[in-house]
Amino acid sequence: MQSDNPTAAILVIGDEILSGRTREGNAHHLAQVLSATGFDLREIRVVADDHDRIVAAIRALDGSLGGDYDLLFTSGGIGPTHDDITADAVAAAHGTTVEIHPQARAILQARCDRMGTELTENRLRMARIPVGATLIDNAVSGAPGFSIGNTxxxxxxxxxxxxxxxxxxxxxxxxxxxxxxxVEVRRGESDVAEDLRAVADGFPDLSLGSYPFQDQSGWGTNLVVRGLDADRVAQAMAALKDRLGL
Amino acid sequence: MQSDNPTAAILVIGDEILSGRTREGNAHHLAQVLSATGFDLREIRVVADDHDRIVAAIRALDGSLGGDYDLLFTSGGIGPTHDDITADAVAAAHGTTVEIHPQARAILQARCDRMGTELTENRLRMARIPVGATLIDNAVSGAPGFSIGNTxxxxxxxxxxxxxxxxxxxxxxxxxxxxxxxVEVRRGESDVAEDLRAVADGFPDLSLGSYPFQDQSGWGTNLVVRGLDADRVAQAMAALKDRLGL
Incomplete structure (x- = not known):
């Protein structure tokens, strides 16, 4: 698909994904949001809670650090516990250090005041933010995220x-x-491959994909046309249906 | 967690994951299998159906090509359609070319004979296998996967x-x-962070993680101890419960 939309990557940080304990869902959610808002998601990576791995992945993916994509979004590894090393790793990747961010501290203090609890040292760890970062609002639980460079x-x-x-x-x-x-067809992928390829050749600006599946009635294939121009997408779908006799 | 288990990575190839159309589930399934069979999954990547990206990822991840991990498993991008370019990309990464594999052709031919269909040119594309690869059995739909190097x-x-x-x-x-x-505790992550860290310090051979969640009853945290020695895991869990008064 031809596109001059900003490109993006997602970096998921979490041993719990790699161990199979948790099925990742944040990247899927963000992929849908990015597609709907005009960002071109090109890569997702999942790495362990490991400082060096996180630093290397950020450098490889964040365009502001010479990485491959315009924007990088990360999920996981911020919070109060011993294995939450993301803030330090992001700071290291961006050549800076971590400090208690005054605004983040104020947010956490206000939340503790409201709940009648102490802002303990562990809670205060959630205000550790790379120097130079701006905060991302957290309406759910207070502790903010942050943006630095294009991360x-x-x-x-x-x-x-x-x-x-x-x-x-x-x-x-x-x-x-x-x-x-x-469009869903009740035919195997190899039976529609030639027609799909023919239509794809005529619409080099679009992305045509086929996704086989199996259910109680046997094999079928979902055919998907994607692009930035709705008219072109409709034309390609019409051509495809015409070829397939639908 | 200390481990001399073989390390592994998973490479998922598919525009449909990056577009948000499909929620990835194969990597999650394989993560569980690897954990249960003594492989140490260290990284998951999702890239588009793009030749150069696939080649680069395979080279970065397959230890036999100088990549970071002992083993690499890939999901997606093999099949009969125009966007199934994985076989060519894997061949390129491993410095070889793709040919019709005689055994794969025989498997497809036998299947077509059984179903009373023709082995068309499109179906035969599923027998395109890198030279030097061995086949992975496909009990479901015939068309085999393959292994080459450590991919x-x-x-x-x-x-x-x-x-x-x-x-x-x-x-x-x-x-x-x-x-x-x-063990699940009905306390916030920051309330258990100090105890978790203290126990983790005493068990450097294990991995201790905390996973906060939110449900109808408010916030809670799952605490997980992982390691290769069941006795050590049990000792660490006992120490953790003791500290937390459970």
Whole structure:
């Protein structure tokens, strides 16, 4: 698909994904949001709670550090515990250090006051933010995320992650949202491959994909046309249906 | 967690994951299988159906090509359609080319004979295998996966992927399966962080993690101890419960 939309990557930080304990869902949610708001998601990586791995991945993915994509979004590894090393790793990748951020501290203090609890040393760890970063609002649980360079660092707890995405994405400059149309055929993928290829050749500006599946009635294939121009997508889908006799 | 188990990475190939259309599930399934069979999954990547990206990822991840991990498993991008470019990309990464594999052709021919269909040119594309690769059995739909170097290439359709995993994993030499114990506490993550850190310091051979969640009753945290020695895991969990008064 031809697109001059900003490109993006997602970095998920979490041993619990790699161990199989948790099924990742934040990247899937953000992928849908990015597609709808005109960002071109090109890569997702999941790495362990490991300082060097996180630093290397940020450098490889954040365009402001010479990485491959315009924007980088991270999920997980911020919070109060011993294995939450993301703030330090993000700071290291961006050549800076971590400090208690006054505004973040104030947010946490106000929350503790409201709940009648102490701002303990462990809670205060959630105000450790790389120097030079700006905060990402957390409407769910207070402790903020942050943006530095083109890296946007969000929490891994799904409710919090979604809240941060809702706050952040409208503040970024996206491109044109992706338009798509799909049709399901009760035929195997190899039976429709030639027609799909023929139509794809005629629409080099679009992305045509086929996704086979199996259900109680046997094999079928979902055919999907994606692009930035709704008229072109409709034309390609019409051509495809015509060829397939639908 | 200290481990001399073989390390592994998963490479998922698929525009449909990056567009948000499909929620990835194969990596989660394989993560669970690897954990149970003594492989140490260290990284998951999702890239688009893009030749150069796939080649670069394979080279970065397959230890036999100088990449970071002992083993690499891929999901997706094999099949009969125009966007199934994985076989060519895997061949390029391993410095070889793709040919029709006689055994794969025989498998497809036998299947077509059984179903009374023709082995069309499109179906025959599923027998395009890098020279030097060995086949991975596909009990579900015939078209085989393949292994070359330390890269194991499997289909993206979940039923087929799982069938290939079931066939492949017992044929690889794993290490010791990971043992784990977990406990749920109805306290916030920051309230248990100090106790968790103290226990973690006493068990440097284990991995201790805390996973906050939110439900109808408010906030809670799952505490998980993982390691290769069941006795050590039990000792650490006992120490943790003791500190937390559980």
């Amino acid at each position: 946007h660092v969000m929490a891994g707890v799904p409710e919090v992650f979604r809240g941060m995405v809702d706050w952040l994405i409208p503040r970024l400059s996206g491109g044109r949202p992706v338009q798509s149309q799909s | 194991h290439v499997m289909a993206g359709v979940p039923e087929v992927f799982r069938g290939m995993v079931d066939w492949l994993i017992p044929r690889l030499s794993g290490g010791r399966p990971v043992q784990s114990q977990s």
